[in-house]
Amino acid sequence: MKRLITLPLLIVAIFSVSTYAQFEIGASYELRDEDPKNGFGLRIQKGIFEGLPIVNLGLRLHGSYFSEENNVSENNFSYSEDLTNYDVGIAAIGGVSLGLLEPYVGLGLGTQDYKRAISDVQNDPGNAAPESGEESSLYWNMLAGAKVTIIPMLKPFVEYRYSSYELEKPELQDVNSQTGRIMFGVSISF
Secondary structure, eight states: OHHHHHHHHHHHHHHHHHHTOOEEEEEEEEEESSSSOEEEEEEEEEEESTTSSSEEEEEEEEEEEEEEEEEEEETTEEEEEEEEEEEEEEEEEEEEOBTTEEEEEEEEEEEEEEEEEEEEEESOTTSOSOOOEEEEEEEEEEEEEEEEOSBTTEEEEEEEEEEEOTTSOOOSTTSOSEEEEEEEEEEEEO
16 A cells, blocks of 8 residues: 555656756747847756745756848849848846746847848949848847746747847947847747
8 A cells, every 4th residue: 555655656756856857948939120030049948046946047048040031122223132140148047936827037148140141233323232241249138038837848938038239339230239029939848
């Protein structure tokens, strides 16, 4: 009889430990307010100070990729424009478990690489087409979001991240010094 009670308790303990392991890998679809406007993101998050009740603290490494190709026609001339943006950052995250919902906030640093390639310029009077260019810059960001635990390992999330490039002023005209993005994604906990 004692073994019948011990075995279910052991199984419950093992599976409940995996829900609090606080190691997450996630993917997201991202929308932002500058060109290119949509992209994809990846994140890896590791919990720290895991013994705290209700409060979840962690460190996150995140990266995003945005790309867009356009055929632009202006004032009787046209050109092809290829915009690419990569960014990588690290952030400290703090959240609170409220049943199935976990709202969180964070603060971090990162770097982005923006590239604009112009090709196939046709009928360009007076070199009016923009030039190709590349820029790397350092940024800080604030974020806020929420995760929902559907099953212990699977957590859909929505997040808003505000980034400011005040640490290093962008040189290209079409790179904003401040930007915001919203992310929709899913993370898997281990």
